[in-house]
Amino acid sequence: MRTGIVVFPGTWSDRDCAHAVGDVLEQPYRFVDHRERRLEDIDLVVLPGGFSYGDYLRCGAIARFAPVMEAVAAFADRGGLVLGICNGFQVLQEARLLPGALLRNASCEFRCEWVNLRVEQGDTPFTRDCRPGQVLRIPISHGEGNFYADPPTLEALEAGGQVVFRYCTAEGRISEVANPNGSLANIAGIVNKRGNVLGMMPHPERACEEMLGGRDGLFLFRSAMRALQVVAA
Amino acid sequence: MAVALRRSRLAGVALDESEYAAIEAAIGREPNEVELGMFGAMWSEHCGYKTSRALLKQLPTQGPGVLQGPGENAGAIDIGDGLAVVFKIESHNHPSAIEPYQGAATGVGGILRDVFAMGARPIAILDDLHFGPLDEGRNRHLFKGVVAGIGAYGNCFGCPTVGGALTFDQGYSQNPLVNAMCVGLVSHDRLRRARADRVGDLIYLVGADTGRDGIHGATFASVEMDENSPSRRPAVQVGNPFLEKLLCEACLQLNELPDVTAIQDLGAAGLTSAACELAHRGGRGLEIDVAQVSRRERGMTPYEVMLSESQERMLVLVREGGEAAVRRIFDRFELHADRIGIITSGNRVKVRDGSAPVVDLPLDVLIDLVPLRSPPAIRPARTLASPTADLVEPQRLLLDMLSSPNLRSRRPVYRTYDHQVLDNTVIGPGSDAALLRVPGTNRGVALTTDGNHRYVTLDPYEGTRAAVAEAARNLVCTGARPAAVTNCLNFGNPQRPEVFWQLQESLRGLADACRELGLPVVSGNVSLYNETSGRSIPPTPVIGMVGVIDDLDHRCAAAFQQDGDLVFLLGESREELAGSEFLAFLSQPLSGKPPLVDLEHESRLQAALLECTGLDVLRSAHDVSDGGLLVTLAESVLFGSRGLRSPAVVGSVSAAALYFGESQGRVVVSVAPRRVPELQAVMARHRIPLQALGVVGGEFFQVGPEIHISLSTLREAWETPF
Numbered sequence: 001m002r003t004g005i006v007v008f009p010g011t012w013s014d015r016d017c018a019h020a021v022g023d024v025l026e027q028p029y030r031f032v033d034h035r036e037r038r039l040e041d042i043d044l045v046v047l048p049g050g051f052s053y054g055d056y057l058r059c060g061a062i063a064r065f066a067p068v069m070e071a072v073a074a075f076a077d078r079g080g081l082v083l084g085i086c087n088g089f090q091v092l093q094e095a096r097l098l099p100g101a102l103l104r105n106a107s108c109e110f111r112c113e114w115v116n117l118r119v120e121q122g123d124t125p126f127t128r129d130c131r132p133g134q135v136l137r138i139p140i141s142h143g144e145g146n147f148y149a150d151p152p153t154l155e156a157l158e159a160g161g162q163v164v165f166r167y168c169t170a171e172g173r174i175s176e177v178a179n180p181n182g183s184l185a186n187i188a189g190i191v192n193k194r195g196n197v198l199g200m201m202p203h204p205e206r207a208c209e210e211m212l213g214g215r216d217g218l219f220l221f222r223s224a225m226r227a228l229q230v231v232a233a
Numbered sequence: 234m235a236v237a238l239r240r241s242r243l244a245g246v247a248l249d250e251s252e253y254a255a256i257e258a259a260i261g262r263e264p265n266e267v268e269l270g271m272f273g274a275m276w277s278e279h280c281g282y283k284t285s286r287a288l289l290k291q292l293p294t295q296g297p298g299v300l301q302g303p304g305e306n307a308g309a310i311d312i313g314d315g316l317a318v319v320f321k322i323e324s325h326n327h328p329s330a331i332e333p334y335q336g337a338a339t340g341v342g343g344i345l346r347d348v349f350a351m352g353a354r355p356i357a358i359l360d361d362l363h364f365g366p367l368d369e370g371r372n373r374h375l376f377k378g379v380v381a382g383i384g385a386y387g388n389c390f391g392c393p394t395v396g397g398a399l400t401f402d403q404g405y406s407q408n409p410l411v412n413a414m415c416v417g418l419v420s421h422d423r424l425r426r427a428r429a430d431r432v433g434d435l436i437y438l439v440g441a442d443t444g445r446d447g448i449h450g451a452t453f454a455s456v457e458m459d460e461n462s463p464s465r466r467p468a469v470q471v472g473n474p475f476l477e478k479l480l481c482e483a484c485l486q487l488n489e490l491p492d493v494t495a496i497q498d499l500g501a502a503g504l505t506s507a508a509c510e511l512a513h514r515g516g517r518g519l520e521i522d523v524a525q526v527s528r529r530e531r532g533m534t535p536y537e538v539m540l541s542e543s544q545e546r547m548l549v550l551v552r553e554g555g556e557a558a559v560r561r562i563f564d565r566f567e568l569h570a571d572r573i574g575i576i577t578s579g580n581r582v583k584v585r586d587g588s589a590p591v592v593d594l595p596l597d598v599l600i601d602l603v604p605l606r607s608p609p610a611i612r613p614a615r616t617l618a619s620p621t622a623d624l625v626e627p628q629r630l631l632l633d634m635l636s637s638p639n640l641r642s643r644r645p646v647y648r649t650y651d652h653q654v655l656d657n658t659v660i661g662p663g664s665d666a667a668l669l670r671v672p673g674t675n676r677g678v679a680l681t682t683d684g685n686h687r688y689v690t691l692d693p694y695e696g697t698r699a700a701v702a703e704a705a706r707n708l709v710c711t712g713a714r715p716a717a718v719t720n721c722l723n724f725g726n727p728q729r730p731e732v733f734w735q736l737q738e739s740l741r742g743l744a745d746a747c748r749e750l751g752l753p754v755v756s757g758n759v760s761l762y763n764e765t766s767g768r769s770i771p772p773t774p775v776i777g778m779v780g781v782i783d784d785l786d787h788r789c790a791a792a793f794q795q796d797g798d799l800v801f802l803l804g805e806s807r808e809e810l811a812g813s814e815f816l817a818f819l820s821q822p823l824s825g826k827p828p829l830v831d832l833e834h835e836s837r838l839q840a841a842l843l844e845c846t847g848l849d850v851l852r853s854a855h856d857v858s859d860g861g862l863l864v865t866l867a868e869s870v871l872f873g874s875r876g877l878r879s880p881a882v883v884g885s886v887s888a889a890a891l892y893f894g895e896s897q898g899r900v901v902v903s904v905a906p907r908r909v910p911e912l913q914a915v916m917a918r919h920r921i922p923l924q925a926l927g928v929v930g931g932e933f934f935q936v937g938p939e940i941h942i943s944l945s946t947l948r949e950a951w952e953t954p955f
Binding site for chain 2: 009010011015016019020023045047050051053055056109110111112113127139143203205206208209211212231
């Protein structure tokens, strides 16, 4: 089982994702250049955080036109697992692989801090190791993570069980205080209808070692890996 | 040349008549306009260190771990395992005073380039910031703009901002200080010097096109500011962190090619400084054709091309025959690169515009023969008597101080900086020092910047020694042993005798303290003429320090860790209030002698602490600094969200000095009760006085009979927003 970590020119979480997958979990991975068009050797695609093309315009607006995104769309279409983190989430939305948009944080400031996430769906390939309602501590680091969707889209997301993570208090309460960026319904991460494409603003790759503040991010990577093993078996 | 014309030309490049005469004498003719502009830049304080060069010579720059001392893009030290840490601090005060967002952003950009030019991957940024009081609109604008600019650049580039300092004082009103430090990591065999030692090497200019931005930035940094300064806004550069990221990745790959012989960043004085220093360091000359330089706008003159400070540009020297491999890397990152010249034998810089000769100057005159200035120094009269203030309602005062801009939580600032990217941040901003893991090892590097302008104002020699000692103490509190120093010397106009005296004394203090603590100074920067409308900033030497911890399992936090742990004060409290945050907070005049710095005690204290952290005796260690003992205790409580019960703090000094004095060489530690005998034994062996203060735990911050504050009230005060 091999993870492909997509690298746009302005990506910077690529090395962190490689550290989490390769050093912490000791799983094979390779970097996938934004100009590549083939992902046949890849089982899990990670779109990491960063500023794909500088993102001086709307985040991810240019990245969606990168050659690799055609391959990612086809990969997702075949049912492959795609995990978009932070900028990766923004890119997935721009590429229409996930609904909604990520607006400027309500504070109008960049925010880098640990947040609590309530797992709303424990049956996705990315959360199967979590209990529903479990609270994960994972950092955010973004200026534009304010999730928005128009009312019908939001309704469909909620009805279809596509909201995977919400910002919450340490006790798991969904509240305004726990919302770091103004996201609608405290939404921090969603999946597509089929459940194989997850986008989330927090950075699980920063939460894989006790020394760096916590290991809750491993739930995501381990879940995805187990989901793939089940498929392979 | 007519006198009036010459005067106006000299004013334009900030040179004086005697310097002009020196140029004429050295080159045997009048310099043309481009040449004069190049002299103005290279002989500026910023590039030529003409006022500080003689003083800087006294700094210790060598040591067993030093791989690269001053004179290169950045300094480098060995940290074991064949790895080197590369670091430097630099000011961007003048640009930030005019255009805070871009000024600060490009300050970060410049220091990043200094580090990756050495072949090192940047792993951390620290920012030491000083502003005037926030109740003045202009200062608030500067503060907001600088913080936003630092965040925008570092966040987009992808290097964590892990520490620094933030101070407010009337003396920085309208004249903020923005000092940025960058730390990088490289293996010894990939550490690169920017030195052209091979004749025939090709000079590539890579990165951004050259525009009119930043012309005369180096000169601008070498004159005082006045009410006309905002009209110099075009002298401030505009940053593009995305392009910088591409440049960094490309340079790190270029660094692997045998045919790339040197990499140099373009900073102050742009192409002039970068190209001339690169060639001269290797004892060579160079030829440049400015017609080959891609421009942002039409009609730029050779003068503008040579002196532009457009950001995100690097020079890359390539051995003939290596062009194709280098091109491949430029292409991979879609970077534009022009071949603009060649390294020659001899000592001359020759610039042409197509076939027309423009400049022909001897490099040694331009770089080595800067006429040094040794202005008169006068020690200003000062009052030695320290003002005092009665301590009424210490509890109220503590809460007020904790909520004041100088002592309140820095979280509203540092949470706008990505301080975690690269997955190495073990201790992030807000503590004594940041602690980063060295990737692939269990080693760590500890990083801090320190300085106290009030102590330096009262006594530049003692105040600078205090800064060095405090920086070292901060590193030791994390469990790291101090290794080396970088410094940024921010002063007013040195042509004022009292300012030059401050600079002299401060450097003497820096040299003495570094020598006594065995710390080499491997890089640095001097920023003079920090003066607005005739008023100088407080003298502000900023010490950046790097320490090493061999095993991160022995690291130590500043936060109280467990209920029931016992809290001790190490070191001695004296009747010292002059220069304190306490007196400043109470608006008392600044006078008296700053706290005593006893470096012999300091060495023993630090050795004792490192012995304790090595044996895991300590649960926490936190340096006593601005605000004194009560503030330090409150911080350890707040960091750990655990209360403190201290029956009494005793000492043979006044209550004010005991609670709020800033006697140096003190640290608050906590230990598990069963480890107390070990702590006592180590401290006794190193002759460090220790005093039991209390027990960790509970919902209150309680000291003696007078102070009893709930944790929520304490936190509310401390977390007052900016």
